Amino acid sequence: MFKKITIIGCGLIGSSLLRAINKKKLSKQVNAFDKSKEASLFIKNNLSVNVCNDIHESVKDSDLVIISTPLSSYKEILLSIKSSLKKNVILTDTGSAKKEVNKIISNLNLQDVCWIASHPIAGTEYSGPEAGFAELFEKRWCIISPEENAKKDDIEKVKKFWELIGSKTKIMSLVEHDNILSLTSHLPHAIAYNVVRSAVKQEDKFKDEVIKYSAGGLRDFTRIASSNPIMWRDIFIDNSENILKVLDSFTSNLEEMKKAIREKNSDKLIQIFSSTQEIRKEVIKAGQDTDKPDFGRKKS
Amino acid sequence: MFKKITIIGCGLIGSSLLRAINKKKLSKQVNAFDKSKEASLFIKNNLSVNVCNDIHESVKDSDLVIISTPLSSYKEILLSIKSSLKKNVILTDTGSAKKEVNKIISNLNLQDVCWIASHPIAGTEYSGPEAGFAELFEKRWCIISPEENAKKDDIEKVKKFWELIGSKTKIMSLVEHDNILSLTSHLPHAIAYNVVRSAVKQEDKFKDEVIKYSAGGLRDFTRIASSNPIMWRDIFIDNSENILKVLDSFTSNLEEMKKAIREKNSDKLIQIFSSTQEIRKEVIKAGQDTDKPDFGRKKS
Numbered sequence: 001m002f003k004k005i006t007i008i009g010c011g012l013i014g015s016s017l018l019r020a021i022n023k024k025k026l027s028k029q030v031n032a033f034d035k036s037k038e039a040s041l042f043i044k045n046n047l048s049v050n051v052c053n054d055i056h057e058s059v060k061d062s063d064l065v066i067i068s069t070p071l072s073s074y075k076e077i078l079l080s081i082k083s084s085l086k087k088n089v090i091l092t093d094t095g096s097a098k099k100e101v102n103k104i105i106s107n108l109n110l111q112d113v114c115w116i117a118s119h120p121i122a123g124t125e126y127s128g129p130e131a132g133f134a135e136l137f138e139k140r141w142c143i144i145s146p147e148e149n150a151k152k153d154d155i156e157k158v159k160k161f162w163e164l165i166g167s168k169t170k171i172m173s174l175v176e177h178d179n180i181l182s183l184t185s186h187l188p189h190a191i192a193y194n195v196v197r198s199a200v201k202q203e204d205k206f207k208d209e210v211i212k213y214s215a216g217g218l219r220d221f222t223r224i225a226s227s228n229p230i231m232w233r234d235i236f237i238d239n240s241e242n243i244l245k246v247l248d249s250f251t252s253n254l255e256e257m258k259k260a261i262r263e264k265n266s267d268k269l270i271q272i273f274s275s276t277q278e279i280r281k282e283v284i285k286a287g288q289d290t291d292k293p294d295f296g297r298k299k300s
Numbered sequence: 301m302f303k304k305i306t307i308i309g310c311g312l313i314g315s316s317l318l319r320a321i322n323k324k325k326l327s328k329q330v331n332a333f334d335k336s337k338e339a340s341l342f343i344k345n346n347l348s349v350n351v352c353n354d355i356h357e358s359v360k361d362s363d364l365v366i367i368s369t370p371l372s373s374y375k376e377i378l379l380s381i382k383s384s385l386k387k388n389v390i391l392t393d394t395g396s397a398k399k400e401v402n403k404i405i406s407n408l409n410l411q412d413v414c415w416i417a418s419h420p421i422a423g424t425e426y427s428g429p430e431a432g433f434a435e436l437f438e439k440r441w442c443i444i445s446p447e448e449n450a451k452k453d454d455i456e457k458v459k460k461f462w463e464l465i466g467s468k469t470k471i472m473s474l475v476e477h478d479n480i481l482s483l484t485s486h487l488p489h490a491i492a493y494n495v496v497r498s499a500v501k502q503e504d505k506f507k508d509e510v511i512k513y514s515a516g517g518l519r520d521f522t523r524i525a526s527s528n529p530i531m532w533r534d535i536f537i538d539n540s541e542n543i544l545k546v547l548d549s550f551t552s553n554l555e556e557m558k559k560a561i562r563e564k565n566s567d568k569l570i571q572i573f574s575s576t577q578e579i580r581k582e583v584i585k586a587g588q589d590t591d592k593p594d595f596g597r598k599k600s
Contacts, residue, residue: 121513121515121516125580140515141512141513141515143513172509176506176509179506180506180509180510180513181513181516183498183499183500183506183510183518184499184510184513184514184515184516184517184518185513185516185517185518187495187498187499187517187518188495188499188516188517188518188520188521189517190554190557191491191495191554192517192576193557193572193573193576194550194553194554194557195487195488195491195550196576196579196580197553197572197575197576198483198487198546198549198550198553199483199484199487199488199546200483200579200582206476206479206480206483208586209476209480210480210483210484211579211582211583211586211588212441212586212588213421213441213443213480213481213484213485213588214484214583214586214588214589215421215440215441215484215588215589216421216481216484216485216488217484217485217487217488217489217492217524218483218484218485218487218488218583219583219588219589220488220520220524221488221491222576222579222580222583222589223580223589224517224520225573225576225577225579225580226576226577226579226580226581227573229569229570229573229574229577230570232569232573233566233569233570233573236561236569237561237564237566237569240561240562240564243561244558244561244562246498246499247554247557247558247561249498250494250495250498250554251551251554253494253497253498254490254491254494254547254550254551257490257493257494258544258547261536261537261540261543261544261547262540262544264537264540266533266537269529269532269533269536269537270529270530270533272493272497273493273525273527273529273532273533274529275497276492276493276496276497276522276525276526277525277526277529279496279500279511279522279525279526280425280496280522280523280525280526281526282500282511283511283514283518283519283522286511286512286514288511288512288513288514288515288519289514289515289519289522289523
């Protein structure tokens with residue numbers, strides 16, 4: 001489908017993609033570029049792909065270029081590769097926010113480049129090329145957001161690519177993507193960071209105990225709140241408008257709950273707690289989680 | 301150790317205890333009482349314990365009585381069983397908040413009753429006797445909070461009981477318990493309920509999409525926010541003082557983050573996200589979670 005694929009950025013996501021492309025034999029030539037020497041060396045030593053030292057060289061003659069770096073690097077990367085891109089290249093990415101990136105691309109006024117954004121909803125709390133694995137995207141959603149004038153054929157190719165990687169795909173506008181992700185992913189992450197910060201204070205005399213007994217709920221938040229800081233900073237800045245809106249809605253819900261606790265308003269509390277039980281049932285029905293009880297993951 | 305044990309309340313926790321006591325053969329006679337006819341019938345049909353229809357009968361001659369109901373039922377139960385308790389009985393429970401319960405017990409002025417509160421930090425998002433299983437408490441912490449004048453021997457017996465059930469034990473004052481649990485468990489639950497409420501609004505046009513793509517973080521919150529509403533209402537009312545304090549601290553942390561997002565303050569955001577990464581390392585070091593990446597639980 002693609003004779004030559006280039007991946008720029010070889011962290012958790014980029015290196016997992018490289019592994020998956022190799023495993024599934026999706027391209028004859030696979031180029032990789034990472035500005036970090038350590039990351040490049042790791043890829044060179046552990047994966048059979050062509051690691052390039054020069055970003056211009058890396059994209060030459062590529063049919064598909066995938067940017068898999070933090071969002072804040074996109075502009076610099078795009079300015080660097082702009083003149084080296086093959087005519088009619090398909091350009092995609094793996095970022096978690098889309099609208100601002102799209103503005104950058106529009107402003108660059110790229111000629112004969114087909115921009116079709118991708119967002120594989122996959123990841124772990126770890127970062128770096130050593131954390132990647134080929135199966136990361138299997139059975140996970142990948143949201144595809146093509147620019148308005150993208151060719152149908154090209155969209156189909158990107159869709160097919162992610163499906164061969166193992167993902168389920170969904171085509172969605174950039175605006176819709178950023179809106180939905182602010183709810184399903186950005187809100188929970190913002191909140192998790194603040195829960196952990198509020199529960200564990202370095203100066204608190206109970207700090208060790210709080211960590212020791214964290215299995216009561218806090219533990220799961222520490223996992224969510226340990227993802228890559230640079231990636232999350234970029235997402236929060238890029239999708240700030242949607243995120244601030246949902247955080248305001250969260251704050252007003254929280255204030256309502258605080259009021260109910262203060263007033264020991266039993267009916268109101270039951271109403272709050274029951275409403276979320278219904279939503280859980282819908283999540284299970286939608287196949288997004290198992291209904292097997294989770295009572296603490298086993299050490300392995 | 302105990303010739304006769306009575307468990308009042310046969311939900312997830314009570315029925316799991318009944319199962320564990322039977323499995324480990326910890327008592328010659330095991331009595332069970334639940335005010336719900338359905339729950340009593342389920343226990344009668346599925347477990348080999350003596351199901352009592354009368355709460356007074358159930359506690360007679362028992363050496364250990366365990367209350368395993370929502371906190372709001374304690375007062376009524378204690379008033380009912382008060383005159384039927386055996387002399388020098390050990391009375392314990394499995395509740396998640398302690399201070400208010402202790403007040404109730406103090407006010408009842410029970411004679412020759414040794415009150416030693418227990419809190420097994422174990423559970424799933426499910427409720428009811430059919431959700432219980434004997435292994436629920438294995439390798440989990442059980443916090444034991446004896447009243448001030450409890451006999452050493454009795455404390456030792458309760459400790460031994462939980463260890464035979466499979467738990468690790470820790471003795472802690474009631475005040476310390478309520479403080480630590482407000483951070484490790486009550487805060488995360490309060491927040492999870494509000495995250496789910498804020499993300500999924502019945503009237504929202506994106507509601508189905510939000511559920512469909514909930515694997516990006518939200519899914520885990522829906523699980524936490526689907527626990528028993530009555531149990532949580534009682535915890536939030538009983539431990540309201542500590543919970544409101546930590547929720548205020550959470551709100552001010554959140555406001556700080558919102559300000560950083562609004563101002564696109566890159567350094568501040570990186571600082572926030574990095575601080576929680578350190579805490580995650582301490583949680584793993586304390587053996588409270590595995591360092592194996594979690595990338596979405598498999599269906600099973």
